[in-house]
Amino acid sequence: MPPAVARLPRSSAGRPVPGNITWYERDDDGAILVTRDTELGGHITCPCTPGTGTPRFGEQCPQRQRTFMAQRQCGLCTENIEPTAELVFIGETNAPYYLEPPLHPLCAAYALQVCPVLHAGGQRIEVALTHSYTLAEDRITGISADGTLRRSVFALGDPVARHLAVLQFYLAFPDTPERLTAPNWLAQRAPKLLP
Ligand SMILES: [Zn+2]
Ligand SMILES: [Zn+2]
Known part of the structure; x- marks a missing residue:
């Protein structure tokens, strides 16, 4: 386990909880909180605190997701990724963009080996290796009759979108990524975790 991951708060099962995960306190009714400011326009906030309540x-x-994306912080261990360092996105084959923040290579290798969902994905899970990425905005534009949220992708800082739609997440489009299946990357290229 990378040292920065070992310092993360744990779930009741003793598993380190990635920095981008939402925590719920007992009295949380799950309501979506929307606020507005001049920088982001309408946007969703979240008051949760890692280590308090249940992950x-x-x-x-949404709040930590946007911070990690904008600040180039690792979605697992929460620490900064050096400006010139290679970083890893994990997703489905040929994903055009990613909703999960970038990861340190060591953190990505750890996540692929311990996360049951990623592990079960096998060859369908791909890593995108890059040194940089471009952000876009995932905003809620309305609600359908059946209650599902309608969403659209906007360019980062789109001045019209700020007025029309509510920002939830940033999307990361990797710049000229090198793509490998997760098992191949782990076997051939990924940094090795010490036993
Ligand atoms: Zn939160
Ligand atoms: Zn990390």
Whole structure:
């Protein structure tokens, strides 16, 4: 386990909880909180605190997701990724963009080996290696009659989108990524975790 991962708060099962995961406190009713400012326009906030309450694996905290994406922080261990360093996105084959923040190579190697969902994905899971990425905005534009949220992708800082839609997440489009299946990357290229 990378040292920065070992310092993360743990789930009740003793598993380190990735920095981008949402935590729920007992009295949290799950309401979506929307606020507005001049920089982001309408946007979703989240008051959750890592280590307080119960983590919900698979659900990203919109506020930390946006911070990690914008600040080039690792979605697992939360530490900065050096400006010139290679970073890793994990997703489905040929994903055009990623909703999960970038990872340190060591953190990506760890996640692929211990996360049951990623592990079960096998050859369908791909890593995109890059040194940089471009952000876009995933905004909620409305709600359908059946209650599902409608969403659209906007360029980062789009001044019209700020007025029309509510920002939830940033999307990362990797610049000229090198793509490998996760098993191949782990076997051939990934940094090795010490036993
Ligand atoms: Zn949160
Ligand atoms: Zn990391």
